[in-house]
Amino acid sequence: MAKWSAQRERLREIIFEAETPAGRFFDVTLLWCISLSVIAVMLESVQEIHAVWGDFLYAVEWVFTSIFTIEYGLRLWTSRKPLRYARSFFGVVDLISVLPSYIGLFVAGGHALMVIRVLRLLRIFRVLKMARHIAGADMLMRALYSSRAKITVFFTVVLTITLISGTLMYMVEGTHWVDGERQGFTSIPISVYWAIVTVTTLGFGDITPVTPLGQLLTSALVLTGYAILAVPTGIVTAEIIGASAGNPTSEACPSCGVHGHLPDARFCRRCGGKLD
Amino acid sequence: MAKWSAQRERLREIIFEAETPAGRFFDVTLLWCISLSVIAVMLESVQEIHAVWGDFLYAVEWVFTSIFTIEYGLRLWTSRKPLRYARSFFGVVDLISVLPSYIGLFVAGGHALMVIRVLRLLRIFRVLKMARHIAGADMLMRALYSSRAKITVFFTVVLTITLISGTLMYMVEGTHWVDGERQGFTSIPISVYWAIVTVTTLGFGDITPVTPLGQLLTSALVLTGYAILAVPTGIVTAEIIGASAGNPTSEACPSCGVHGHLPDARFCRRCGGKLD
Amino acid sequence: MAKWSAQRERLREIIFEAETPAGRFFDVTLLWCISLSVIAVMLESVQEIHAVWGDFLYAVEWVFTSIFTIEYGLRLWTSRKPLRYARSFFGVVDLISVLPSYIGLFVAGGHALMVIRVLRLLRIFRVLKMARHIAGADMLMRALYSSRAKITVFFTVVLTITLISGTLMYMVEGTHWVDGERQGFTSIPISVYWAIVTVTTLGFGDITPVTPLGQLLTSALVLTGYAILAVPTGIVTAEIIGASAGNPTSEACPSCGVHGHLPDARFCRRCGGKLD
């Protein structure tokens, strides 16, 4: 019994850790399997390849799905806290990485969702021990997170602008150029979609203004967009500079609770009390 | 009479404040009504939906317009200073949110302007008590406002560049490629519109240069554009960094001479001595 | 004779200065004339308008050209140093603002160059006494100027990348998709033009990759472009922050010649000598 448990512990180390040679070998093999299975799914969607290699890729798909299903089972079994693993980010990703194949048996085309396996590749950071990379990602996440209030406001403003300018374009382009039917700006939702495509300077060109007034409005919209879209860049830049340099810390004064002290502060700037 | 006035006061609290449960309920209901009415207007503009649900959506429009008209009346009546409310940002928005329906009775298509109701949704920040969000928006506005001189200069420069390069393209593309008629760059205003679309890297592709010289000029224009368009981003970023940091001041501590204190500092962070 | 000279002086004040009411009136009238003449040139290029209003706009053009020719003569005559004025930025602009009309007598279409008159509108900053604006423009110019070394390097790198990736695309897209004729990437210069349009994220869509390898290269190019194009934004932002905040000054130490001291420096940080 103890031997059994020890074996499970050894397996756990191989599967969840990347410290031992065996664990490292397992992780690298896994990353290759994931990459190959994602590539297989992508290739299968190309008609010319599907016509010739369809059966082979179908087999490959099920081989990888079997491997990943077994792996998921082993992870659940060897994990010390299976529920916690199952609910973690990678636990959920591991599960939904195998589901699409089974769903594909019932729903046509559903197996394309297998591409979600690519999320499992994010494990690569752990395998390569890229502590620097994770620190970088962490800093980015914190920068984005601490800007969330400003980003929310920003998106609200952008959506309001696109809704209103989309509607204006719908009216302006609609009154002219009937030609039997409306062209391009056929409805408000499509005009709003166009406004988003325009304000972000994406500019597909599938819908374009043809009336002089519409072109004037477009010019105004895209120039306004430029001033507005400088804002998220500015926000994120300010956060990154703040995070990487020694900007006011979040440490609070033990006497009065004020925070936001400079990194070299020894005394609270509001009450004069000593900081830790 | 006093009871009447008290009732008006209670109604005012419900309508204008979001502190009491009733006030909160009123505001949330209102936000749902606004969202639904905006969605209804958008859907009505889609021909396929209009064909089937046209009458229903027409009814919905008038229900919401009635509700908002009554609400506007109540706001005017319960407000302590009705004129001040009527002239405030939200007062004007509330009024022009109901007008398009009535205008639509006389002018075809005019009711699409109802989408302006979306501006009323900005009240959401108050309902959700997102003080942080309002602070964020406020900071953005101040950053943009204090950059207005630079932004004006920037727009003047961009317009001058687009006017001149648009005219150049009109001449360059016009001398070649006649083919019976001019193509693309058919007039200076359209060429200026094209130059704006190009310099902002929007690039619809509805008008594109076809002569070698035109393509050379386009390359030069878009690369110049890149150097120029880095400027508003830089301006806004500099303002945001300046505004968000509550940047250390250059004031020095009278006791120890250390400087670089935060703007709200009352005590030196190095020696704990009192600042002026 | 003295009276004559005094009159010339009075005229000079009206034409060149904006301090007296008469001078101000002259400048505002001039700005209106310039705006109207630019608009007239633009409208004349629109075929539908030209068909109806052609003769009228032709007359307008010559009225304004006469006014500007007389004005240029007066400026030359009243200026204290006519040669210096003639060689100054506005002197040259004033001259080339009237030339296109006369050139248009001999070369068809040449009068469209009159749009260059829009440069004269830059005088608006002086008329409106927008000292703030000029300071802003000045700061921008200095920020761009002090970044010129980095910007030169940046453009060299971008041109090298676009030349090489354009040629690669020419070869990749050329070997496939013959279909009787090459499509899109028909020559290296056009492919380089495409690469510039792509790397700046302009993306007209007049030429697009159709081979899988070409699409892969395009993806790599635009993602690389993103990392590279963050650079000018970063450069300009850094300069603007440096220019607006109190970054190291360019003042040199009188003792040892070291410069780049902080704005509050009283002693040289290298030799300890006193600064002015």
Next chain:
Amino acid sequence: MAKWSAQRERLREIIFEAETPAGRFFDVTLLWCISLSVIAVMLESVQEIHAVWGDFLYAVEWVFTSIFTIEYGLRLWTSRKPLRYARSFFGVVDLISVLPSYIGLFVAGGHALMVIRVLRLLRIFRVLKMARHIAGADMLMRALYSSRAKITVFFTVVLTITLISGTLMYMVEGTHWVDGERQGFTSIPISVYWAIVTVTTLGFGDITPVTPLGQLLTSALVLTGYAILAVPTGIVTAEIIGASAGNPTSEACPSCGVHGHLPDARFCRRCGGKLD
């Protein structure tokens, strides 16, 4: 024998250095040859020019290839450490600049690779003694290099997002709009290509969403893209600011306690006392 060696040394100075008049003349001539040969290759690819000037340009190509082959031989021969030169960046570039002509004898179209000669033009920085420029390039490289961890994370995130959103679009656009054949989003690889084109706001418009759900997803993708693409700009800006400022350190003066000295400071800028 010694004379022979001295002659080789003299030749080495002319070829590798730009200090002597002869060396300078050699370098400037070389840059002109490179520019002309690159322009010749580009012009040769234009069909109309090839038809008329093909033979002439073919001759030009071989003249320059001969010159560059001899030059490469001389560099190898005169260099003190030929192997080290052959393996250096410019050594490799010099070699692959002449190879395409010879390859072109066997593989049709291969000589277009000669455009790679443009890399040799980077020598211009040395010839013009643009120490400033090289310092600028150096700073940029260091800024990019020290950001490599964050940039890697950024690209991983972008690729993951484009893979998943590309697959989603493939499914969404595929279920609708069959019309005999799928349109636009015909396979996952093409959809991923589209997602990259979209998220970078390139927006060719060769493939565009036509279903309402696809347009909604596109809007979400491009807005998300905006928040994400602000990140590399922020990273690079932060690095440039950090690198260019020689930012004040947090070290304090032992005499007066003032801190925020420049990194190369040896004396306190406030009291003139010696720093550690």
